[in-house]
Amino acid sequence: MNINGLTKFLTLCLASSVFFISGCGQKDGIATNPSKNETRGLIGVSLLTLQNPFFKTIGDNIEAEATKLGYTVEVVSGDQDAKKQYDQVQDFIVQKASAIVLSPCDSKAVVTAIQAANKAGIPVFTVDIPCNEPGVEIVSQIATDNYLGGKMAGDAMVEILGETGGNVLVLDHNMVESCQLRVKGFTEILKKHNESSDNKIEVVSTLPSGGARDVGFKSTEDALQSNPDLNAIFAINDPSALGAYAALKKAGKEEQVKIVGFDGQPEGKKAILEGKIYADPIQFPDKMGVEVVNAIVSYSKGEEVAKENLIPPSLYKKEDAQKDPLLKN
Secondary structure: OOHHHHHHHHHHHHHHHHHHHHHOOEEOOEEOOOOOOOOOOEEEEEEOOOOOHHHHHHHHHHHHHHHHOOOEEEEEEOOOOHHHHHHHHHHHHHOOOOEEEEOOOOOOOOHHHHHHHHHOOOOEEEEOOOOOOOOOOOOEEEEEOHHHHHHHHHHHHHHHHOOOOEEEEEEEOOOOHHHHHHHHHHHHHHHHHHHHOOOOEEEEEEEEOOOOHHHHHHHHHHHHHHOOOOOEEEEOOHHHHHHHHHHHHHHOOOOOOEEEOOEOOHHHHHHHHOOOOOEEEEOOHHHHHHHHHHHHHHHHOOOOOOOEEEEOOEEEEHHHHHHOHHHOO
């Protein structure tokens, strides 16, 4: 081999080595095995609260999935405080986050925070709780189909009271759109039932639950004072449902009043197994966390991302709890 041929051969080998090395840990442009010093950027996540296991699961799955792909993830709790969440978003903007994920503490109050991120050119994704207000740009909303879940809760209530009719308390949390959708689906099913039956199921009171056990307890106590003949309760999540049960037990009415909850948290599922809650439309927060990361990655690659990704819930009753391997000790 002459000098020119040797030079060409060595050049080809060097180019092949560079191609091989640069190709390691890459899949369609995504770092699947990044080194410890590499990062694809920061994903800032502010969730409604991390005291609720549902949101903790979402955050944990976002962090686990995104970390595998080479992102740095910061998950913080908004603590149901719109001002605190605004400050958290501002902090993500200062850090030049690659993406921001929000479960709004207040679907209207969060507008200014999202607009600030929009102005900074940072893509915003919402999970579980949407923001459908004008003047904001959301890449994608990933959530349970809360309207469908509300209808499932309505169906469960018809199973309880359809043959007799009865009075129902709704424990609401109307600051967030996901809960508004749950109540909307629930009341539509009751209306449909009442149109075709003489055994009317009437919502006699709608009170705030705060999505929390203590508020659900207090509102149920108040409702029992004004409606001692209450027959059932629809609570927009498991903590408020468990608070309602505690109030019923204190009043000696836990057998008289049946509860339909929402979520399917471990504590809620256990309460269904024990007969404290009749049924839950259950959500899949683990899937929601993974789908948020999938949407972020697709968007970063310039791919089209669905404006809304709704994950269907499933109605969970005592017979499901009895077969649930996670509840067997």
